[in-house]
Amino acid sequence: MHIPVLLGEAVEWLAIRPEGVYVDATAGAGGHSRAILENLTTGRLIALDKDPLAIEIAQEALLPYRHKLTLVNEDFTGLFQLLRRLQLTGVDGILADLGYSQMQIETPGRGFSLKAEGPLDMRMNPNERLTAAEIVNRFGERALAGLIYKFGEERRSQRIARAIVRARPIRSTVHLADLIEACLGGRRAASRAIGKRIHPATRTFQALRIAVNRELELLEAFLQAAPECLAPQGRLVIISFHSLEDRIVKRQFQQWARAGRMRNLTRHVVRPAPSEVWANQRSRSARLRAAERLPESSPAGSPEAAGETGDS
Ligand SMILES: C[S@@+](CC[C@H](N)C(=O)[O-])C[C@H]1O[C@@H](n2cnc3c(N)ncnc32)[C@H](O)[C@@H]1O
Structure with a gap:
């Protein structure tokens, strides 16, 4: 609710x-x-x-x-x-x-949540063309890193972008979240680095959502x-x-x-x-x-x- x-x-x-x-x-x-x-x-x-x-x-x-x-x-x-x-x-x-x-984050089929298996979608308006899958699987490494840095305020954006490009195709939300967690050295290390108990993929997911929905x-x-x-x-x-x-x-x-x-x-x-x-x-x-x-x-x-x- x-x-x-x-x-x-x-x-x-x-x-x-x-x-x-x-x-x-x-x-x-x-x-x-x-x-x-x-x-x-x-x-x-x-x-x-x-x-x-x-x-x-x-x-x-x-x-x-x-x-x-x-x-x-x-x-x-x-x-x-x-x-x-x-x-x-x-x-x-x-x-x-x-x-x-x-509702959006709790509906796995919408692809907003990094915790629930779902398609990399994230569109609030399903009639829009651009999805998170499109960005993650088609953008060049530099563009991807720039987007994650700008909209996620994620300072490790280059490392994340490189890992994404190497692991393509990224099939789902959880695939992406696990990949980022692995590339940043696991949840605990990432949490310590940013001083908060958040999943290491949180900022990347925010960046993708902001970009998809402009x-x-x-x-x-x-x-x-x-x-x-x-x-x-x-x-x-x-x-x-x-x-x-x-x-x-x-x-x-x-x-x-x-x-x-x-x-x-x-x-x-x-x-x-x-x-x-x-x-x-x-x-x-x-x-x-x-x-x-x-x-x-x-x-x-x-x-x-x-x-x-x-x-x-
Ligand atoms: C935080 S929720 C609003 C919750 C609402 N105030 C309530 O109490 O239930 C934000 C909503 O804004 C919608 N939204 C986001 N960007 C929008 C836009 N550019 N135009 C119209 N709706 C938008 C989303 O689809 C979402 O349903």
Whole structure:
């Protein structure tokens, strides 16, 4: 079951008006969507996900709220066009809870998990062409090493890429995970080297998932369009799960503040309380940032626009 992360905080930072129109850009299993819907009276929620299976699950989970819900199987980079089609000019709030869902990682056939035997797939949208198998079995060694370094922040990327190329064809998730574990000298040695108890293939799997789903590129495109999707004083709340995503969000928020487009609301990045981390391990790396659209007239660089940018 997918446990929504930073749920209370997300609802709080959205400052939901019961008659407002909101967007959940990453519906997943519908956890955040439900919390938003519970706060709406005459308002409406547009919830989207690019994974058709997530939409099916959310549809069933959110059945009691269907009169105030529009669920769409679409990439969040198409939000601006979607709102136009729905004849909405600007919404009161947008939430994006980035990354993968529990359903995706727990379905071996999707190929997201390094622990369960499955095909090297990792596509959130099964209609996309690029799979993890394609990258692992066809990319040149240098390109593979570069990708693992950039998206996995894995400093032993060259060693891993060399081992992959020598062992081709890589047949499955577990084949890849075992190969990386063997090439890095076993789980214990790798764990000590990075100071954490994580599987040595974790960073490579993250890199492949990010590359297959073009996660950083699409996040940047989504952020570019987000202010235009919001009404003045509409809020944007982003929950990210690793430093690559959070860096993009933080920089974009700072840029908007300088340009007088959005006010940064979160002085410090919001992290889950220890009790949440204890109850849900996946929340440990979550970071939430929130910003508010300013009226067009706000002068660039004004204290109002700059808000609080000195965050960590
Ligand atoms: C962390 S889960 C969301 C979980 C959800 N907030 C809940 O409480 O159940 C992230 C979801 O975002 C979806 N997703 C990722 N990138 C997307 C994109 N570019 N456009 C639309 N959906 C995306 C994934 O398919 C996944 O279902």
